Amino acid sequence: MDSSRKDRMRARHIRSGDKHFARLESERLRDQDKDALQRKKQEKTKKRRAKLRPGEEELIEDVPQVEKMAGEKTGASKPTKVTGTPAALPSTSAVDQDPGLPQPQDVHPKSGMEAFVLATGRSRVRVVFEDALLDLPLVKSLAISQQTSIAVGDRVLLERRPDESLVVVGVYTRRSNLSRPDPDNPHRQRVLAANIDISLIVVTARSPGFKPGLVDRFLVLIRSGGSTPVICVNKIDLLSDTREREDLKKALGPYEKLGIAVVEVSALAGEGIDTLRSHIRGKTCVLVGHSGAGKSSLLNSLDPDEHRKTTEVREKDGRGRHTTTSSSLTELLDGTRVIDTPGVRLVSVAVSKEELDQHFPEIMERASFCRFGDCTHTVEPDCAVQLGVKEGVISQARYESYCRILESS
Numbered sequence: 001m002d003s004s005r006k007d008r009m010r011a012r013h014i015r016s017g018d019k020h021f022a023r024l025e026s027e028r029l030r031d032q033d034k035d036a037l038q039r040k041k042q043e044k045t046k047k048r049r050a051k052l053r054p055g056e057e058e059l060i061e062d063v064p065q066v067e068k069m070a071g072e073k074t075g076a077s078k079p080t081k082v083t084g085t086p087a088a089l090p091s092t093s094a095v096d097q098d099p100g101l102p103q104p105q106d107v108h109p110k111s112g113m114e115a116f117v118l119a120t121g122r123s124r125v126r127v128v129f130e131d132a133l134l135d136l137p138l139v140k141s142l143a144i145s146q147q148t149s150i151a152v153g154d155r156v157l158l159e160r161r162p163d164e165s166l167v168v169v170g171v172y173t174r175r176s177n178l179s180r181p182d183p184d185n186p187h188r189q190r191v192l193a194a195n196i197d198i199s200l201i202v203v204t205a206r207s208p209g210f211k212p213g214l215v216d217r218f219l220v221l222i223r224s225g226g227s228t229p230v231i232c233v234n235k236i237d238l239l240s241d242t243r244e245r246e247d248l249k250k251a252l253g254p255y256e257k258l259g260i261a262v263v264e265v266s267a268l269a270g271e272g273i274d275t276l277r278s279h280i281r282g283k284t285c286v287l288v289g290h291s292g293a294g295k296s297s298l299l300n301s302l303d304p305d306e307h308r309k310t311t312e313v314r315e316k317d318g319r320g321r322h323t324t325t326s327s328s329l330t331e332l333l334d335g336t337r338v339i340d341t342p343g344v345r346l347v348s349v350a351v352s353k354e355e356l357d358q359h360f361p362e363i364m365e366r367a368s369f370c371r372f373g374d375c376t377h378t379v380e381p382d383c384a385v386q387l388g389v390k391e392g393v394i395s396q397a398r399y400e401s402y403c404r405i406l407e408s409s
Contacts, residue, residue: 031187046379113158114172117194119328120152125168129158138168151177151191152327152339153284176226178286178341181350192327193286193339199227200280202289202298205264206238210251211290216401217347218288219260220359224351227286230261230279234294237266254395258361267297277302277334284337286327291343299340303332349405356409360402362394378403 115127123143157170179189199222265272287295357364371382388394
């Protein structure tokens with residue numbers, strides 16, 4: 001084949017097959033440029049306000065405006081102060097998905113054969129259909145975006161092929177979900193579980209110790225997905241010192257003050273398991289937490305007839321090891337459905353400042369009294385939130401979590 005023909009074929013391939021991916025790449029670069037401009041503008045605002053003395057006014061009209069992206073309208077908008085009571089925490093029933101990928105089909109509940117997803121695999125899912133356990137393939141449109149389009153807990157639509165075999169062709173609308181940003185593309189979401197009532201954040205009293213920052217990040221993801229959070233403190237039997245118990249109680253205080261249920265258990269000793277059952281009985285819940293928190297051991301205590309693999313915490317650094325490698329669902333004898341997910345060491349959160357404020361109601365409540373309507377609560381003078389931290393009204397640990405999430409977003 002001559003070189004000119006090869007070039008024509010290559011050009012034809014680029015025009016036809018790569019248009020979709022070129023558009024995705026263009027959108028991704030455009031979003032990055034917008035984010036960079038926004039961060040630059042916020043950084044300039046921080047530096048300018050940090051130089052102000054208490055009582056000194058900010059001259060908005062003298063502040064140069066950040067150049068907008070080509071094609072967008074320009075012009076300055078004066079910051080306004082937020083007043084009134086905090087808004088309700090956001091609750092979304094659908095996952096923000098990459099518009100360039102095929103979307104799950106939103107099907108009517110009576111439009112076909114329905115099955116329930118117990119586990120997911122590469123281009124296949126394990127489902128319960130008419131009291132039978134089946135491993136079924138996905139149609140191509142679902143398979144290429146599987147981590148976004150389908151998850152454990154989903155209700156899916158089946159279709160029968162001419163050879164009488166079944167295939168998954170659609171996903172019913174979710175009433176709730178738990179998802180996190182895709183590490184490879186922060187603008188896309190990976191769904192960990194769907195149609196859940198309770199998200200159980202499993203943390204540990206020791207080995208490894210309690211990490212409020214991880215809890216706060218999970219709370220943002222949970223409330224964004226529309227389920228109810230419950231904090232489960234495992235390995236409570238390892239606290240033999242009264243001072244350690246008092247420190248743990250103090251660390252959990254801010255969450256109880258927010259109305260979040262806290263349950264202290266020991267999966268090994270069986271302590272607190274009955275109390276935990278009362279919180280999740282008859283509901284669908286998902287277990288989340290860091291590696292080594294004992295989620296598999298906890299599930300063994302809730303379902304003693306099944307014995308799942310568990311691992312010990314490494315003595316060298318006190319960190320846990322992954323036991324669960326993918327999400328899976330177990331139904332207990334009392335009708336409770338429990339979804340176990342792999343442990344994590346880092347939880348990514350991608351939210352705007354406005355959304356983040358709603359996930360920290362104690363900060364949002366005082367933010368209306370800040371001097372600046374768009375106050376970041378970090379370096380600005382006359383900040384009611386920073387004052388609340390100094391006065392002990394706002395938890396120092398929660399405030400630090402807020403700042404870290406704000407910086408990373």
